[in-house]
Amino acid sequence: MSEQSKTEEPMPLYEVFIRPKAGLSHKHVGSLHAIDDTMALHMARDVYTRRAEGVSIWVVRSNLIAASDPVDKDMLFEPTASKIYRHPTFYEVPEEVGHM
Amino acid sequence: MYAQALDQKDKGPAVIEDPERLARFEARCAADEKIEPKDWMPEAYRRTLIRQVSQHAHSEVIGMQPEGNWVTRAPSLKRKAVLLSKIQDEAGHGLYLYSACETLGVSREEVVEALLAGKAKYSSIFNYPTLNWADMGAIGWLVDGAAIMNQIPLCRCSYGPYARAMIRICKEESFHQRQGYEIMLTLARGTPAQKAMAQDALNRWWWPCLMMFGPPDAVSEHSSESMRWKIKRFSNDDLRQKFIDATVPQGLFLGLTFPDPELKFNEATEHWETGPIDWSEFKRVLAGEGPCNRQRMRVRRQTEADGAWVREAARVHAKKRAARQALQAAE
Numbered sequence: 001m002s003e004q005s006k007t008e009e010p011m012p013l014y015e016v017f018i019r020p021k022a023g024l025s026h027k028h029v030g031s032l033h034a035i036d037d038t039m040a041l042h043m044a045r046d047v048y049t050r051r052a053e054g055v056s057i058w059v060v061r062s063n064l065i066a067a068s069d070p071v072d073k074d075m076l077f078e079p080t081a082s083k084i085y086r087h088p089t090f091y092e093v094p095e096e097v098g099h100m
Numbered sequence: 101m102y103a104q105a106l107d108q109k110d111k112g113p114a115v116i117e118d119p120e121r122l123a124r125f126e127a128r129c130a131a132d133e134k135i136e137p138k139d140w141m142p143e144a145y146r147r148t149l150i151r152q153v154s155q156h157a158h159s160e161v162i163g164m165q166p167e168g169n170w171v172t173r174a175p176s177l178k179r180k181a182v183l184l185s186k187i188q189d190e191a192g193h194g195l196y197l198y199s200a201c202e203t204l205g206v207s208r209e210e211v212v213e214a215l216l217a218g219k220a221k222y223s224s225i226f227n228y229p230t231l232n233w234a235d236m237g238a239i240g241w242l243v244d245g246a247a248i249m250n251q252i253p254l255c256r257c258s259y260g261p262y263a264r265a266m267i268r269i270c271k272e273e274s275f276h277q278r279q280g281y282e283i284m285l286t287l288a289r290g291t292p293a294q295k296a297m298a299q300d301a302l303n304r305w306w307w308p309c310l311m312m313f314g315p316p317d318a319v320s321e322h323s324s325e326s327m328r329w330k331i332k333r334f335s336n337d338d339l340r341q342k343f344i345d346a347t348v349p350q351g352l353f354l355g356l357t358f359p360d361p362e363l364k365f366n367e368a369t370e371h372w373e374t375g376p377i378d379w380s381e382f383k384r385v386l387a388g389e390g391p392c393n394r395q396r397m398r399v400r401r402q403t404e405a406d407g408a409w410v411r412e413a414a415r416v417h418a419k420k421r422a423a424r425q426a427l428q429a430a431e
């Protein structure tokens with residue numbers, strides 16, 4: 001009970017990714033706690049695919065994910081804003097040439 | 101409602117925030133930007149959300165009890181399968197919300213512990229008993245209906261993980277409300293005894309459902325902060341009125357009456373108007389004196405205790421397997 005749950009060892013956190021159907025990528029859908037990979041897969045199936053939401057599940061321990069720091073957001077992603085020449089719309093093609 | 105937490109004052113110690121960061125945060129909220137777990141946020145925002153999201157999660161989980169009461173007595177296999185599915189959804193909702201809550205920097209154990217210790221609240225509605233089968237209809241139609249009213253705006257909440265959990269939940273709630281209304285419709289079109297059951301359920305659930313939206317705006321303690329921070333988007337009274345306007349015609353279609361002699365349609369405002377709500381009842385239920393508060397907590401604590409050996413077995417099994425794998429790898 002309340003006394004027990006205080007002393008219980010917490011179960012690791014997992015992130016769950018589902019492929020909605022063949023041809024699409026796995027997408028993050030949420031997380032859950034499980035003792036190991038097998039249990040995490042079972043629980044992900046029970047919780048996140050009750051209505052045919054997917055055909056494949058990935059689970060990964062949250063602490064194994066390396067993530068960029070939001071503080072570095074500008075340093076990492078801002079420079080691309082000025083590189084508009086990386087987009088096709090930067091280039092003009094005469095109408096006579098047609099669709100390219 | 102499910103998150104009546106917003107009507108409580110923040111009791112945590114006041115934190116002086118860096119004015120520059122605070123201004124940037126306020127600007128992001130004003131621009132309808134989403135806040136994600138690792139972004140900087142004011143302590144009061146974090147605390148308000150932890151309180152609201154955890155109480156919302158507790159409500160989903162405690163909310164399984166009144167319906168669980170009827171699983172073995174559902175009138176047909178179809179109704180039983182539907183009811184089980186709905187209850188399973190509510191368990192899932194609890195999980196989505198606990199997960200969202202954990203991204204705010206509290207552990208699952210801490211929030212569950214707060215519930216078991218009686219320190220955290222859950223929605224007042226789940227402290228009412230389910231006395232006849234029609235209550236399964238009334239709960240789906242009215243309680244889940246009220247939940248939807250409240251949860252749709254929360255899909256646009258500024259906190260990303262909460263908003264995403266709400267989107268998933270809202271998709272599932274619609275089934276809950278419709279299956280409930282279908283139960284009511286079947287009973288209302290059945291024998292006089294069945295119709296009387298439906299009427300009895302409506303009589304008992306109507307007022308408590310109106311209370312789910314929390315105290316009237318005039319006395320609600322929620323701060324303007326939660327509106328500004330896009331945690332709350334409509335006032336209690338606004339949401340309640342939306343619910344009343346949507347629900348009354350549905351009840352009349354069933355051929356049932358509402359337990360409110362003063363209920364009338366105002367042609368000028370085009371709104372349904374109810375008689376006064378008995379807020380003393382709401383206060384009593386929130387304070388722990390509802391018909392089922394003690395039973396709900398007792399069952400929740402017992403469930404936690406009963407599951408301890410299962411969790412322990414899973415831990416031991418996982419350790420044994422890990423040890424065996426390590427041994428095999430060494431060979």
Ligand SMILES: [Fe+2]
Pocket residue numbers: 160189190193269273
């Ligand atoms: Fe729910």
Ligand SMILES: [Fe+2]
Pocket residue numbers: 190244247273276
């Ligand atoms: Fe529901």
